Amino acid sequence: MSSDYAIEAEGLEKSYGDVHALAGVDLRVRAGSVLGLLGPNGAGKTTAVRILTTLLPPDAGSARVAGLDVVADASALRSQIGLAGQYAAVDETLTGAENLEMVGRLYHLGKAKSRERARELLERFELDEAADRLARTYSGGMRRRLDLAAALVARPPVIFLDEPTTGLDPRSRAGLLETIEARVAAGTTVLLTTQTLDEADRLADTIAVIDHGKVIAEGTSDELKGRVGGERLEVTMADPDQMDRAIEALAPLADDRPVAEGGVVKLPMRHGGGGIAEAVRRLDGAGADIEDIAIRRPTLDDVFISLTGRAAEHEAAAGESEEGTRKVAA
């Protein structure tokens, strides 16, 4: 296998009884790049991460990380990887500094080196003031940062982040994403699982969409969005009788014929058509009174509906579609 790839997996399978958590997963991540593994709960994301981090042997298939086989070279591989799991795995009865020192010792960095590295990371993750407080006094965001710091203690060339921002408030989330970006800029290869498209969008060079234990789509975020269709415009009319007039006015901006659904005109926006401003101008010119006008961007739900013909069925998607709709007062 080529060493251009920091992570290579072929035909990974894993079943728990009758449940096929992974049904033949292939993945390739170039050294120094970020792969976003996107999918709903139960899609197999965590199982894939557990296999790639040597926690779980696959039933079939093989994988190499940093050039080492995840089964045959498991113990050598463990010194090359860092893992931050779904549940911030910090010891609550140790201080932040003690947590990182312990991890350093277990990476066999030695006592002095472990202490030095712990201080360095606490500072970088803005935990230096809380360094000597017990982790049980930390907020959710601080725990996540400590967990991520633990994954970076030994400066591993490959890190795995399993839904690193789940349960974080927006500010902590932004801080964590910045930190990950800094690691990537320094040359680390990252595999990140997420349920939210914009997170994958922001961090990942390539995105693999996983569902029912299979990779159902792979590509850059633009490629995936292309499959889903771009932005959609939704116009709520003040007077339903003006619906036809609005459809005529907006037709030149649409990739497809606008449709009317329950007093709302919906259309896929043509790229470079002038956007929402042009739409408002045209509606004004046509004398169509609008109550509300909004741009809807593709969400994880849209990706799923487009790829699988069904909704992603999870809470994050519901929250996501609200965020994705930007309302403009008319």
Added chain:
Amino acid sequence: MSAFQYAASDTLVLAKRNLSRIPRAPDLLIAYTVQPVMFVLLFVYVFGGAIQLPPEFGDYTDFLMPGIVVQTMAFGGFVTAIGLSEDLKKGLIDRFRSLPIARSAVLAGRTLSDIALNLLSISIMVGVGVLVGLTFETSVLEVLAGVALLLLFGYAWSWFFALMGLTASSSESAQAMGFIVIFPLTFASSAFVPPESMPAGLQAFAEVNPFSTVTEAIRALWLGTPANTDIWMSVVWSVGLILVLAPLAAAKYRRAANR
């Protein structure tokens, strides 16, 4: 460093981590300090006067202390059950398993730190015992041999609690499962009352119960009562329990983590 030195160092790092939580978790500290003292005082002063002793024992305190320390040793491993159960639930076991450490280090670190805690319990109980009238009738060497035997027996039960911690669905039920097994075993033994006062069937059980064997061995080493085969049988029981329970716990650890 060799693989063995790494394994030893990993185990010590993890044992230190387990111990450092004790003074920070006041409820656990109470379990290790106040609770044994409470048991000693309750038994000595509540039951002490009511129990008919064999003639070789001067008073109930002497009779009780070896038994109650043996019981405390068996329960000492509950911290391992709680700790492993919580580590599994909170994802710390995953973190440890993703690190380049010896496979054995997590369980070995747990059971090793139990030894230190059990030594603390023995010191406190013996201290209180002496205050309420315990007198050693043997040499310092024999007393220390008794302490070593107690720690060995406690170590065997740590593996039992490790198994419980990895089997039960929560730390509370792990603890409860452990107590359901150990409580009847300790009471249906010669630890608190002479088996002669029990109904025939129970008496027969008490005589083959390893808790009786270890209690009699400690009485021999501390009070100078006849040892018979009790000391060697205590070692055999302890080593036997470790040989059965440690591989079971290790197998359970691999499976529990492989989910």
